[in-house]
Amino acid sequence: MREYTDEIVLTVGVAEGWADREEDPTEINWTIRQRVAAIPFEVINGRPVNPCEKTSIQRGRNKLGRWGENLTGDGLASVLDEFGDRWVLLVDRNRGRGWGLPGGFQNPGETAVDTACRELGEEAGVDLRGLAWRSTPPRYVHSKRASDEAWNVTVLCTVDLGTLNRADFPRTTPRSDAKKAAWVRANTLQELTTDLKAVHGGEVTSKNHAGMLTDWFAAA
Secondary structure, X not given: OOEEEOHHHHHHHHHHOOOOOOOOHHHOOHHHHHHHOOOOOEEEOOEEEOOOOOXXXXXXXXXXXXXXXXXXXXXXXXXXXXXXXXXXXXXXXXXXXXXXXXXXXXXXXXOHHHXXXXXXXXXXXXXXXXXXXXXXXXXXXXXXXXXXXXXXXXXXXXXXXXXXXXXXXXXXXXXXXXXXXXXXXXXXXXXXXXXXXXXXXXXXXXXXXXXHHHHHHHHO
């Protein structure tokens, strides 16, 4: 049985408040966490059980901060230009993680929409608070950071800005852990992929973000 929790979780994570202080999951009040979980999960002998997969790490949190579910929110903002072309806002994330949707972990008291709006501001420099956002059903995130006792669930939140002239698109300013932010033409998933490569020299490397984009195009 492999047991592992990254040292950053136990030091920086605890100090900054994004990781549980408890090193023993049996000390957690699981009644509360199970009640608010986006995806239901079991607790056996005081230890949380990953509801969707078995990983290579049976005990410990690996690189995630919270025992059990770690909830995130992702934001997908789209807009039509004056010629009827649709555009989607993407960011090029630092540390070689490629292009994807702005997103991050939920802070205490936040909704998924709150998180998506905050991350759009922090990563792309775009303020879309107060618009008509929609939340999609929560989805499990397959991640190398997860373990059998700590996992990531995300909620994709979407917003449509309607029709604007290209010159009036919200201006992007990459911040935080994003080195680029841009509106990418996206009438189809294939067009998004092609234009992202041709114009920005990049690609959506996250399978989870690629899956969310695929589902969004399918539902459009």
